[in-house]
Amino acid sequence: MSRPAQSVLIIDTDKNIPDSLQTYADAMGIHAIHASSLHKGLQINRNKSYDVILIRDILPDGIACYEIENLLTAQPDPPEIIIYTTQGNAEHAEHALKCGVWDYVIDPTPENSLPELLGRALRYHQSKTSDTQSEKQAILHELSGHGIIGRSKAIQNCLNLAARISQTDANVLITGESGTGKELFASAIHKFSSRSHKSLTVVDCASLPSTLVESILFGHTKGSFTGADKAQQGLISQSDGGTLFLDEIGEMPFEIQKKFLRVIQERTYRPVGSNVEVKSNFRLIAATNKDLHAMVKEGSFREDLLFRLRTFHLELPPLRHRSADITELAYYFRDNYCKSRKLKKKKFSTDYLMILNQYDWPGNVRELFQAIERSIAETEDSTTLYPQHLPMRIRLQVTRNKLQNQEKTGTQAMAADPGSGLKSLASLKEARDRAIEAEEKKYLESLLAFTDGNIKKCCEISELSRSRFYDLLKKYKISK
Numbered sequence: 290m291s292r293p294a295q296s297v298l299i300i301d302t303d304k305n306i307p308d309s310l311q312t313y314a315d316a317m318g319i320h321a322i323h324a325s326s327l328h329k330g331l332q333i334n335r336n337k338s339y340d341v342i343l344i345r346d347i348l349p350d351g352i353a354c355y356e357i358e359n360l361l362t363a364q365p366d367p368p369e370i371i372i373y374t375t376q377g378n379a380e381h382a383e384h385a386l387k388c389g390v391w392d393y394v395i396d397p398t399p400e401n402s403l404p405e406l407l408g409r410a411l412r413y414h415q416s417k418t419s420d421t422q423s424e425k426q427a428i429l430h431e432l433s434g435h436g437i438i439g440r441s442k443a444i445q446n447c448l449n450l451a452a453r454i455s456q457t458d459a460n461v462l463i464t465g466e467s468g469t470g471k472e473l474f475a476s477a478i479h480k481f482s483s484r485s486h487k488s489l490t491v492v493d494c495a496s497l498p499s500t501l502v503e504s505i506l507f508g509h510t511k512g513s514f515t516g517a518d519k520a521q522q523g524l525i526s527q528s529d530g531g532t533l534f535l536d537e538i539g540e541m542p543f544e545i546q547k548k549f550l551r552v553i554q555e556r557t558y559r560p561v562g563s564n565v566e567v568k569s570n571f572r573l574i575a576a577t578n579k580d581l582h583a584m585v586k587e588g589s590f591r592e593d594l595l596f597r598l599r600t601f602h603l604e605l606p607p608l609r610h611r612s613a614d615i616t617e618l619a620y621y622f623r624d625n626y627c628k629s630r631k632l633k634k635k636k637f638s639t640d641y642l643m644i645l646n647q648y649d650w651p652g653n654v655r656e657l658f659q660a661i662e663r664s665i666a667e668t669e670d671s672t673t674l675y676p677q678h679l680p681m682r683i684r685l686q687v688t689r690n691k692l693q694n695q696e697k698t699g700t701q702a703m704a705a706d707p708g709s710g711l712k713s714l715a716s717l718k719e720a721r722d723r724a725i726e727a728e729e730k731k732y733l734e735s736l737l738a739f740t741d742g743n744i745k746k747c748c749e750i751s752e753l754s755r756s757r758f759y760d761l762l763k764k765y766k767i768s769k
Contacts, residue, residue: 513562
């Protein structure tokens with residue numbers, strides 16, 4: 290089978306260089322696309338994967354090196370990025386190289402040097418992809434069985450990136466709201482890395498006592514402070530050969546950040562009270578639910594430490610941005626919870642699943658699991674979960690959202706036609722029927738997506754007969 294053509298995206302306002310590279314690309318059988326602005330280039334990259342992106346350093350609508358992270362994370366298989374400039378900027382070059390660009394080219398005539406550089410970058414990307422593809426697929430399969438559930442594009446992109454990260458030894462920064470699974474991803478990356486035979490040392494920076502931070506991290510010698518009646522090994526020493534996971538890194542005291550920066554750079558540290566440097570060969574993963582960029586601007590987090598932490602940046606999506614995974618997550622947790630407690634498996638009523646899919650889940654996956662756990666505890670001997678088994682705050686919020694949406698829709702209709710409210714006001718029964726039909730259609734679509742269109746599974750889950758299920762599909766004009 291022939292290999293698909295390699296592709297390159299060129300982002301530049303000036304057409305001279307893209308035209309020159311287009312001639313080279315055509316001769317080499319490379320698919321080349323030109324974007325005339327940074328904004329257009331970012332949009333194009335979100336819709337298609339490219340092997341290499343060439344981009345001018347400064348464009349009228351932005352500075353390329355500060356958008357590298359968007360270019361790298363828009364696709365699960367990121368491109369090699371080459372930034373070119375005729376004059377160069379030391380700050381831009383440093384930022385770009387720290388973020389992982391393939392090259393930062395300073396050349397008064399870049400059209401002469403770029404074709405050869407593009408060829409090398411394409412060959413590198415091709416060899417990297419072919420060497421790791423089968424291994425990556427095996428890791429992806431393992432990650433999916435590690436409790437990371439979901440078929441949405443958002444979570445699949447995270448799984449792809451985690452699979453690649455696990456095969457490197459680079460520093461990783463995992464960001465995301467509370468309850469999105471940061472520690473779960475950190476554990477999975479460690480488990481499928483070359484360091485899995487050693488321990489994953491978890492440090493909760495938010496719970497470190499300010500007076501004992503250095504002692505806990507670096508350890509101390511006997512007599513180094515009051516109460517130090519014996520030498521104590523620190524957590525950094527314990528992670529030697531394994532992985533050091535700094536959870537809630539944004540809570541690390543500012544005065545410790547400078548000392549820890551040196552630990553990351555040199556992989557050496559000095560226990561409290563000691564004059565001897567100690568080495569620790571650890572792999573670093575950090576996580577936070579805070580905006581570290583904002584903290585840098587406020588002066589509460591060191592910028593140089595942020596650069597060191599995020600060799601790879603894995604940003605986990607909130608559950609409201611991957612709502613297609615809610616039903617699958619619910620079944621996963623129910624099955625595991627009932628099995629671990631030796632309970633008979635509970636069924637989900639249609640209304641129960643509807644409520645789960647209508648709630649915003651500000652506490653994300655953790656809140657979803659806690660709600661289902663509470664529901665199972667509430668059912669006692671009942672075999673089916675109903676909305677009344679959910680916490681009242683969830684049911685109230687869903688109802689409140691519905692009313693707000695109806696009010697908003699009604700207000701918009703009244704604004705378009707002030708007399709329409711009185712003329713088209715439905716009876717209570719008609720309004721109720723319309724609401725039920727809308728929810729039924731949404732439920733059926735979610736059910737088909739969850740089962741990949743398997744009608745047998747749909748009928749088992751919904752507890753509908755096959756004929757009734759087909760009648761509903763026909764009624765709502767849903768294709769299976």
